[in-house]
Amino acid sequence: MKLHHVYGLAAILFATAGHAQAPFQKAEDAVKYRQSALSLMGTHFSRLGAMANGRVPFDAAVAQENAALVRTLSRLPWAGFTPDTQGLTTKAKPEVWRETERFQGASEKMQAAVAELDAAARTGDLNAIRKTFGDAAASCKACHDHFRR
Numbered sequence: 001m002k003l004h005h006v007y008g009l010a011a012i013l014f015a016t017a018g019h020a021q022a023p024f025q026k027a028e029d030a031v032k033y034r035q036s037a038l039s040l041m042g043t044h045f046s047r048l049g050a051m052a053n054g055r056v057p058f059d060a061a062v063a064q065e066n067a068a069l070v071r072t073l074s075r076l077p078w079a080g081f082t083p084d085t086q087g088l089t090t091k092a093k094p095e096v097w098r099e100t101e102r103f104q105g106a107s108e109k110m111q112a113a114v115a116e117l118d119a120a121a122r123t124g125d126l127n128a129i130r131k132t133f134g135d136a137a138a139s140c141k142a143c144h145d146h147f148r149r
Contacts, residue, residue: 027084034080035090041073045136048117051126052133060124067114067121067129070136074114078107091149106143113139 024030044066050056051063086097096103113136120128 024080024082027082027088030080030082030085031088031090032080034077037073037076037080041070041077044069044073045140048121048129048133049137052130058126060121060126063121063126063129064124067118071111071114071118074111078104093147093149096147103143103147106139106147110136110139110143 024033047066048063048070051058081092081096081103083097085092086094113132117129117132117136120132
């Protein structure tokens with residue numbers, strides 16, 4: 001790759017890097033953002049679960065696509081848990097803001113479990129997907145149990 005292409009790519013990445021972390025204009029926008037990301041993540045996670053649990057035939061390519069999407073989506077919703085969204089009528093419990101370190105730890109644990117699920121899906125091994133799916137599902141449930149109404 002030519003050096004000017006590298007500089008151009010670096011400039012584009014630098015210019016767009018802040019968009020995911022940009023502040024929301026309204027608290028309601030932050031809530032919509034996080035709810036949308038979590039909803040999409042749940043949809044794609046459920047597709048993996050249907051294969052892992054034998055409800056639909058296993059398709060390695062479909063599993064890989066969904067696992068990759070879940071992994072990407074797992075990084076997004078946390079930016080929407082802004083302080084100004086505390087107290088709005090949502091499914092988030094007040095513990096999200098009272099126990100921020102625990103909440104952050106739960107999100108990081110889920111992201112790590114989802115990364116393992118993505119790695120398992122890339123192997124095309126249904127048994128590996130089943131094991132890592134269970135671990136990822138347990139990390140989601142633990143967070144929901146403590147931080148979601």
